[in-house]
Amino acid sequence: MSSRPELKVDDEGGFISFFKSLPDSDDGAIRVFDRGDWYTAHGDDASFIARTVYKTTSVLRQLGRNDSTGLPSVTMTITVYKNFLREALFHLNKRIEVWASSGKMNWKIIKQASPGNLQDIEDELGGQFEAAPIILAVKVSAKASEARNVGVCFADASVRELGVSEFLDNDLYSNFESLLIQLGVKECLIQVDKSGKDIELKKLKDIIDSCGVAFCERQIGDFATKDIDQDLARLLKDEKAAGTLPQTDLKLAMGSAAALIKYLGVMHDSSNFGQYQLYQHDLSQFMKLDASALKALNLMPGPRDGAKTMSLFGLLNHCKTPVGSRLLAQWLKQPLMSKDEIEKRHQLVEAFVEDTELRQTMQEENLRAIPDLYRLAKRFQRKMGNLEDVVRAWQVVVKLPDFINTLEGVMDEQYRDPLDEAYTSKIRECSDSLEKLREMVETTVDLEAAQNHEYIIKPEFDEGLKIIRKKLDKLRHEMDQEHRAASQDLGQEMDKKLFLENHKVHGWCMRLTRTESGCIRNNKKYQECGTQKNGVYFTTQKLVSIRRDFDQLSENYNRTQSSLVNEVVSVAASYCPVVEQLAGILAHLDVIVSFAHCSVHAPTSYVRPKMHPRGEGDTILKEARHPCMEMQDDIQFITNDVSLKRGSSEFLIITGPNMGGKSTYIRQIGVIALMAQVGCFVPCSEAELTIFDCILARVGASDSQLKGVSTFMAEMLETANILKSATSESLIIIDELGRGTSTYDGFGLAWAISEHIVKEIGCFSMFATHFHELTALVDQYPQVQNLHVVAHIDDNGKAKREVTLLYKVEEGVCDQSFGIHVAELVRFPEKVVNMAKRKADELEDFTSKHEGEAISYKKEDVEEGSALLKEVLLKWKEECEGKDLSKDEMVSKMRELVKGDEKLLANPFFQSVKAL
Numbered sequence: 030m031s032s033r034p035e036l037k038v039d040d041e042g043g044f045i046s047f048f049k050s051l052p053d054s055d056d057g058a059i060r061v062f063d064r065g066d067w068y069t070a071h072g073d074d075a076s077f078i079a080r081t082v083y084k085t086t087s088v089l090r091q092l093g094r095n096d097s098t099g100l101p102s103v104t105m106t107i108t109v110y111k112n113f114l115r116e117a118l119f120h121l122n123k124r125i126e127v128w129a130s131s132g133k134m135n136w137k138i139i140k141q142a143s144p145g146n147l148q149d150i151e152d153e154l155g156g157q158f159e160a161a162p163i164i165l166a167v168k169v170s171a172k173a174s175e176a177r178n179v180g181v182c183f184a185d186a187s188v189r190e191l192g193v194s195e196f197l198d199n200d201l202y203s204n205f206e207s208l209l210i211q212l213g214v215k216e217c218l219i220q221v222d223k224s225g226k227d228i229e230l231k232k233l234k235d236i237i238d239s240c241g242v243a244f245c246e247r248q249i250g251d252f253a254t255k256d257i258d259q260d261l262a263r264l265l266k267d268e269k270a271a272g273t274l275p276q277t278d279l280k281l282a283m284g285s286a287a288a289l290i291k292y293l294g295v296m297h298d299s300s301n302f303g304q305y306q307l308y309q310h311d312l313s314q315f316m317k318l319d320a321s322a323l324k325a326l327n328l329m330p331g332p333r334d335g336a337k338t339m340s341l342f343g344l345l346n347h348c349k350t351p352v353g354s355r356l357l358a359q360w361l362k363q364p365l366m367s368k369d370e371i372e373k374r375h376q377l378v379e380a381f382v383e384d385t386e387l388r389q390t391m392q393e394e395n396l397r398a399i400p401d402l403y404r405l406a407k408r409f410q411r412k413m414g415n416l417e418d419v420v421r422a423w424q425v426v427v428k429l430p431d432f433i434n435t436l437e438g439v440m441d442e443q444y445r446d447p448l449d450e451a452y453t454s455k456i457r458e459c460s461d462s463l464e465k466l467r468e469m470v471e472t473t474v475d476l477e478a479a480q481n482h483e484y485i486i487k488p489e490f491d492e493g494l495k496i497i498r499k500k501l502d503k504l505r506h507e508m509d510q511e512h513r514a515a516s517q518d519l520g521q522e523m524d525k526k527l528f529l530e531n532h533k534v535h536g537w538c539m540r541l542t543r544t545e546s547g548c549i550r551n552n553k554k555y556q557e558c559g560t561q562k563n564g565v566y567f568t569t570q571k572l573v574s575i576r577r578d579f580d581q582l583s584e585n586y587n588r589t590q591s592s593l594v595n596e597v598v599s600v601a602a603s604y605c606p607v608v609e610q611l612a613g614i615l616a617h618l619d620v621i622v623s624f625a626h627c628s629v630h631a632p633t634s635y636v637r638p639k640m641h642p643r644g645e646g647d648t649i650l651k652e653a654r655h656p657c658m659e660m661q662d663d664i665q666f667i668t669n670d671v672s673l674k675r676g677s678s679e680f681l682i683i684t685g686p687n688m689g690g691k692s693t694y695i696r697q698i699g700v701i702a703l704m705a706q707v708g709c710f711v712p713c714s715e716a717e718l719t720i721f722d723c724i725l726a727r728v729g730a731s732d733s734q735l736k737g738v739s740t741f742m743a744e745m746l747e748t749a750n751i752l753k754s755a756t757s758e759s760l761i762i763i764d765e766l767g768r769g770t771s772t773y774d775g776f777g778l779a780w781a782i783s784e785h786i787v788k789e790i791g792c793f794s795m796f797a798t799h800f801h802e803l804t805a806l807v808d809q810y811p812q813v814q815n816l817h818v819v820a821h822i823d824d825n826g827k828a829k830r831e832v833t834l835l836y837k838v839e840e841g842v843c844d845q846s847f848g849i850h851v852a853e854l855v856r857f858p859e860k861v862v863n864m865a866k867r868k869a870d871e872l873e874d875f876t877s878k879h880e881g882e883a884i885s886y887k888k889e890d891v892e893e894g895s896a897l898l899k900e901v902l903l904k905w906k907e908e909c910e911g912k913d914l915s916k917d918e919m920v921s922k923m924r925e926l927v928k929g930d931e932k933l934l935a936n937p938f939f940q941s942v943k944a945l
Contacts, residue, residue: 034104044092047136056246081113114153164215180282181193184293189305201754203317219237300410316363316365344657344660378708380441382625396618406612415598417479419470422604429456473597532558536580540566555569634710638718651670680794681815683695685819727744849869890938897933
């Protein structure tokens with residue numbers, strides 16, 4: 030950390046009193062102070078940064094002379110500051126305020142950022158976020174009845190659109206949870222709970238938290254709708270329509286819109302007026318996913334995921350453009366429900382799977398050249414565009430004919446029309462609209478200079494520029510001569526060992542590779558400027574003089590061209606709507622090509638699934654695999670068939686040893702269903718699937734304890750959500766239910782839940798369990814099927830039995846448990862393993878002897894039964910004693926005595942003893 034800036038602040042005392050006079054931040058924002066080319070933070074914020082970024086409090090320094098009046102502080106370089114922003118906003122859900130000074134102690138906030146609003150600091154983040162930062166406001170009208178009305182408004186702060194939705198929800202807010210996931214929300218605005226007793230707001234907060242979303246409490250007044258109509262009239266493109274839009278009848282959603290507009294400060298920027306669009310989001314057009322399903326299916330990368338392929342997003346993301354990667358993240362959370370739309374995507378993926386040349390050309394040549402078009406359009410919209418941005422837009426425009434030619438080169442007739450409808454005709458339309466932009470740039474901008482990262486207007490375009498350019502060219506020629514002279518003098522080859530470069534700090538100077546740099550040491554002719562990884566920078570007296578003149582003339586050139594540049598930039602900015610439209614088309618193309626790439630390059634190629642309409646058809650997968658699991662090193666994945674048939678195998682109960690593959694089997698079915706509805710091919714040799722309206726999962730409860738929720742409570746909450754949300758068209762995945770409580774309670778719950786799903790819901794479900802008793806459901810319901818994962822046991826006459834897990838799923842029940850075997854696999858101490866085996870054997874003997882004793886008896890029944898039995902045994906002893914009776918005669922005597930005692934026969938406890 031030696032490069033950390035030193036803590037030097039003018040007027041320390043003044044700054045300390047100013048800082049201490051600041052009120053506490055309402056929403057816990059971290060305050061960072063911009064000091065020019067470094068940053069500071071103070072007080073609790075400094076401690077927070079020390080712990081999260083530097084991972085040590087030793088970096089804290091005291092501002093002020095003594096500890097009592099001083100201020101703990103920390104400094105950050107620009108690089109550390111950028112890292113801090115990413116960590117705080119993306120992983121820790123914090124808010125940031127950046128303060129700057131415009132004179133003596135005149136500090137004010139110049140930038141604000143939160144997980145859902147990154148506008149002010151987009152440049153510092155360099156566009157490094159995998160999904161659009163969506164921010165959402167929610168307002169709830171909870172009636173006394175079961176149903177709740179929920180109204181939301183959401184936006185990506187960098188796109189001028191507002192989405193609204195209003196819907197009924199159950200008391201667990203499953204639709205709201207599903208919406209947070211569908212939209213990939215990063216931040217949620219919620220009404221402040223002044224009383225601290227509002228149960229509905231607490232439930233909403235818990236859901237927001239479980240989805241990993243930051244929440245920000247706003248005053249109830251912010252959600253008032255009194256000004257919303259006039260605000261929308263000013264913001265929307267068609268202001269006359271603002272009052273007549275059907276969306277404005279959604280009163281709760283309009284309250285949320287009021288809070289969101291206020292929070293984002295949209296009305297303070299007049300460039301927003303007349304630029305926004307309002308649309309209604311239909312929750313039912315996408316498959317519903319909850320937070321548990323997101324985890325169970327490993328949809329998005331987790332903080333601890335090492336390999337890229339550990340998540341479905343990482344596996345499928347071979348996109349070449351930032352807009353493509355962001356769209357893929359959105360698609361994965363919004364699987365389609367329309368059979369036609371799904372099949373359209375499958376058809377497009379097939380076109381790129383079948384035509385290798387088309388796919389490779391598109392990936393390696395065409396898409397690779399496309400920058401982040403949404404960010405580019407945004408820079409123009411916010412009046413931040415410059416000539417470099419104009420050139421980047423031009424580079425895209427001149428690339429479009431290549432896209433069109435590549436797509437028109439498709440030979441196979443069956444794919445030409447779908448490709449033309451989705452891409453070719455749309456790209457051609459954009460290309461035609463952008464033709465004038467291309468002509469303007471080629472006429473006005475010096476594209477040769479742009480190749481050297483110099484962005485200027487062509488000198489021929491203006492007489493004043495022409496004169497300056499001539500002088501600049503003359504100086505440039507003199508620099509080249511000096512370069513050549515140095516090359517001869519030092520005996521170093523030009524442009525191989527000795528380079529002339531325009532360095533961003535030292536300006537025009539020469540560079541030698543580090544191995545050759547010895548030749549300028551102790552040579553007074555050459556002055557060193559600095560050493561970097563790629564070599565040693567140096568200059569000469571003559572080059573310094575030329576450079577000075579060159580810089581001055583360049584400044585004059587920029588001054589002269591600035592009004593022309595502004596004109597060119599504003600004309601380019603007028604093409605923003607077309608650039609955004611093009612971004613959407615190319616993002617779609619990028620994701621489809623990425624799906625095709627994955628489908629072809631998987632260890633075994635994926636196949637196109639056959640889709641059945643919702644609520645119809647079966648789900649049958651041949652040789653199914655888990656797409657992420659098969660990519661792991663040293664894994665030879667064992668394929669399994671899946672058959673979910675209506676009426677005969679709707680509810681699958683899977684038993685078998687730990688680590689035998691039960692979880693993988695049931696999760697891979699969920700992943701395959703999701704991939705199919707997203708529009709991708711699937712990892713099977715054959716596949717037909719019905720369309721599911723939601724995937725509901727109950728697997729593991731790893732981090733619930735940290736939130737003060739017991740494992741069992743987490744299980745029950747998730748399962749309650751499943752039972753309330755599932756329809757006959759859902760897919761339910763349950764992995765081990767009832768482990769968090771006693772065996773009898775756990776089994777009772779597992780049975781009741783299974784029976785409810787089979788009888789009341791009737792959807793396709795999979796239940797992996799260690800409760801072997803659950804397999805008896807098959808005797809009562811024809812739609813239940815038992816499966817088990819196979820293990821081969823080889824006793825081989827040895828004391829130690831060998832167990833081989835085969836990872837194969839077959840029909841029937843697994844009749845053994847293999848917990849101790851797993852303990853052996855992880856090398857438990859031998860003593861512990863032997864003790865476990867001994868105890869297990871004892872319990873087995875005990876339970877086999879007392880199989881029927883799972884029922885508990887009243888104390889009176891046990892006492893009465895024991896007394897009656899004792900009487901019978903005493904009578905029997907009297908009658909048999911001293912008589913030479915055979916064994917059979919003695920047994921017969923006992924039977925007679927028992928039969929004659931009606932009271933004993935009626936006793937429940939005696940009946941269980943008799944059954945033994």
